[in-house]
Amino acid sequence: MTDYWALVKDVWTYGIGGTSLGDILIALGILLVFLIFRQFFSRFILRRVAKIVASSSNKLDDTLATALSEPVRFIPAVIGIFFATEYLDLSGTPQVMATSLNRSLIVFVVFWTLYRMVDPLSFLLGKIERVFTSAMVDWLIKAIKLLVALIGIATILEIWGIQVAPIIAGLGLFGVAVALGAQDLFKNLIAGILILVEKRFAIGEWIQVDGVVEGTVESIGFRSTFVRRFDKAPVFVPNAQLSDVAVTNFSRMTYRRIYWVIGVEYRTTTDQLRQIRDGIEDYITSNPDFVAADKATLFVRLDRFNDSSIDFMVYCFTKTTVWGEYLKVKEDLAYAVKAIVEDAGSGFAFPSRSLYLETVPGSSPELFSPPEQSAASSATEEQSTSREEDLSTESSLDGGSDRKKQPKPRKGDDGGDGT
Incomplete structure (x- = not known):
């Protein structure tokens, strides 16, 4: 029994990786306190800030407050993880991993905040929208978001000791191979940019492409344009197909x-x-x-x-x-x-047809009389008829005589000796 309690004491003292279970439980308690504070912070402080911002006439602060609310809610959890790892007083590899984790979380919060701020600050691109189109501005916003996300991922990888430069070089070679097999993709991408720059059409406009589609433009993507026909059927048209043909934009009719x-x-x-x-x-x-x-x-x-x-x-x-x-x-x-x-006393005309009669309406109709037969043809028909009757009679008589006549027997045919 004494040995058992000694084993329990040893596990409690050294715990996991040389850290006692008591210190681990205290560190978890510290993290739990910050998580509870996070709930209080989100429920009371952030809501109070949102009400103050909503009371102002400026819409920018409303969008900024909404965009930053999620990253701000995550900050107490990051602080809790930092104090918990600091309390454990780790050393060696665990300490390096804990430091990398804390740095990664801080970088994540920073770039997440920047990512969320892109949309509220897009009003700065208003002058560009005057030159190009709103769809082009949307493309730029998406490109900025993608750039922020890539930089954030690269920074976190560098924190963990993963070199980004070789990865980029490898992706470059891979990109060349992909580009050779994805020419249509890049063709559609360039065509989409040209559509936006040339302002052929915009979202919400009614267009017609002969033999392709007619309807309302709902979105212009990197590869294709989404057009909804008037029967509400969606059609996705490749951008290259829209840039190579004539497009009729009915929404821009002056009259x-x-x-x-x-x-x-x-x-x-x-x-x-x-x-x-x-x-x-x-x-x-x-x-x-x-x-x-x-x-x-x-x-x-x-x-x-x-x-x-x-x-x-x-x-x-x-x-x-x-x-x-x-x-x-x-x-x-x-x-x-x-x-x-x-x-005016007139009327609308329509196609009609006139019929002209040779006789006066109301007169007796012309009777049709079949042609009479000539005397020669009548005599010929009578002769042929009588000839057919004679032949019929002869054939019937010949048949009857054949049935009645029997050959006469000759003397000696009955088998006698003649006496």
Whole structure:
């Protein structure tokens, strides 16, 4: 029993790696105290700071407070780990590892804070956004975040004695090999940058690429552009495909065109044609929904004589480019055109077909009489009929005689001797 308690005392004294279990428990207690303080710090102090910041009119401090809240919550845990390792008073390899751990945690908090501050400070790129686009600014923000993360990882690796330079050199050789097999990826990346620099389209705009897609741009990525069609189906188009073809950007229309061909009946008189033309032109020029003739092309003219109608050409532009509003303006124009044509006493023409009769309607129809047979053809038919009847009779008689006639027996055929 004495030996057992001596063994327990030895384990308690020397513990793990020469550190007593009592010191380890005290170090864990120190860490636990800081974790509890972290909860108190997050629940009361940070919330109080958030309320103070929210009461101000400046939005920058709100975004900064939100971005820095997570790294700040982690600081008490880092301090607790530092004091716990210092209390253990480690030496040798454990001391080196503890020091590297504390340094790594500090570096992690610093670069995490910088990473989170990129978004709130992106307003500094406002002047760049005027030159390029908001999508280009988003790309720059992502690139800055990636750079901060890579520098932080490299710093932590250096703390643990891992050389970063050979890794970068190896990645360079690996990158060359990858580049040879990923030419399309880099082609799409460069095409995406050109799209943003040239400002072909932006997020939220309506574009059309013949034979590829038509819809609203939702995002412009490093490799592809996300376009949502009007039937709500998502389409991911490679950037290279968008940079090599013509792209129609309907969202940047200054005005929206209406081009109609209106056909009226041929019975319409010259005065009625002038009345219709003047009425449509007056409606368009007096309506504030349409663009004036000095700012955009406006034509209401008698255009041509078609097969079934006399055609007017209506060519004008609406001020609105929004599809729903454009349809409403076009609908009102259609109502007005119909009313103008009806008020003029004319009507709309449509393809028709005329039938011309050789006889006067109401007269008796012409009777059809089959041609009469000639006397020669009748005699020939009678002769052929009688010949067929004679042949039929002869064949029937021959068949009957064959059945009735029997050969006469000759003398001696019955087997007698003739006596």
